[in-house]
Amino acid sequence: MKAEATEVLPRQGVRAPGFDRSPQWRDYFSSIEGRETSRNANRRCPMPYLTQLADVARRTGHPVTESAGWKTRGHGPQPEVQGIVCHHTAGPPGGGDYPSLAVVRDGRPGLDGPLSHFGLGRSGRIHVIAAGRCWHNAPSTSPLHDNSSSIGIEAENSGSQPWPEVQLDAYRSLCAELCVEFGLPASRVKAHREVNTAKPDPHSIDMNDFRAAVAVLITGGAGPSWTEEIVKDLPLIRLGDDSYDVKTVRGCLFARGHVPPTAYAGTTAGLEEWLKSTSCDSGLVELVRGFQRAEGIDDDGIVGPGTWPSLLRV
Template identity: 65%
Template sequence: MPYLTQLAKVARRTGCPVTEVAGWKTRGHGPLQEVDGVVCHHTAGWNDMHVVRDGRPGLDGPLSQIWLRRDGRIFIVAAGRCWHNAPSLSLGHTNSRSIGIEAENDGRTPWPKVQLDAYKRLCAELCREFGLPVSTVKGHKEVNASKPDPHSINMNNFRRDVAALLRGEPAAPADDLSWTEKLVKDLPLLRPGDDNWDVKTARGLLNARGYLPEAVYAAAGLKEWLDRTGYDDEFVKLIKGFQKLKKLDSDGLVGPLTWAALARVS
């Protein structure tokens, strides 16, 4: 497959502002073999397009074909292969077979709506251009076991919105709920006497990881347990860690009934 010199035209179909970084059409570590998927990242910094273009100590640039600024402007950085995902858990998302999008974010700051909208529109147009099913749009954290990005984005919901855009429908509007409100919304309501309510709680914690900041997990002592696939053996530790999380509920938005139920099974 030749260098992807159509990327700027594809990006402009999103309706978002686009900047072509000088030299992008010939920039890359050789051509891609195929385009089988898209990998979504955050940069872990600010104003760092130059890092995506030029690389960093120990890793030469380009590191991704696209850099997405926080204001929703799309920068086309490279047309060839980029070092954005290795080792990959998916054969369709290796550096030789996927397009990388590096979105400007320090890994903690909430995503601006304009940037998230551009992210989804860009993924939709890449799927359209290369005939990709939406299922091939993956977060870095889904195809590389050591990565957390893109932070706080539930990729299932993200793909749902990309699919809606491909159907010509508007993506679901981003909500303004705090992380504690989202937790209450998604965590099953627990009542004394419910069967398997401990399993429900653990499942809710695992699901919540899709949007709670990594920093919250680290502060609450939950990250180690949530990174594991099983929750039966780790359940008591999960709940004890969750009690620490209560201290972070400075807004008081998690209802007392929820905390009482969690305390009962700890």
């Protein structure tokens, strides 16, 4: 059964109790003092029209076409960016590089455009279509990938034809640059079919391999990130454990906005007691599972090498 977690955002500049007293974490937290993640910034304040999208696209090295009026096109501003959704157009197999442009930009009967922020031609050309909210994924099974929370990319493909390698390269590169721009992990890149049970797209792309390639591009192929280096020596945290590291997990979840109000009855004192607990109980395990699902990680409820990097990411 899915655990329900209500997001309670920490006050800016507040650190969970206990961190300063642990030498194991002193260097880590001193290195991030005063910094704010793009993710939390996204949560705290609505975003304007995303007028930087053309610059982001150009960083891929692939050709870019800006659709006239794109900077003010959208169903209002984009409220936040928490995920990226990959689509195929299901357009005709012929007709040139990006024959679906008019539909993606202007919409179709019953659904007004824009339908996606980006279009991606067969040649790898990136079309920048809209800077505001687009109708590209509804209903969504993920709150991080609905129209108000995600960027959509519509890649030209009939739904059955082979993908040109240059198009796939541009697809991966664009997703990576968007992750860098908005402070997202590669796990936030999803196929339309992964966040909408009625959709099959993009066809035939193994999204685990796709995300792995995006992750490499995000780091520039430079090997493990500094968080991955740190977590190599950190313990597994699982149900029944009782240790100082459990407090660290609680503090990190709190910093990410994952705290069940029932754990502390909405009081400051209750919150402090929850944060100070060294016990990994069933409630904490369910909270970890909710965090893992939000990050696209295997939701086994265990904090280990696969979960620590996302938990510590800044």
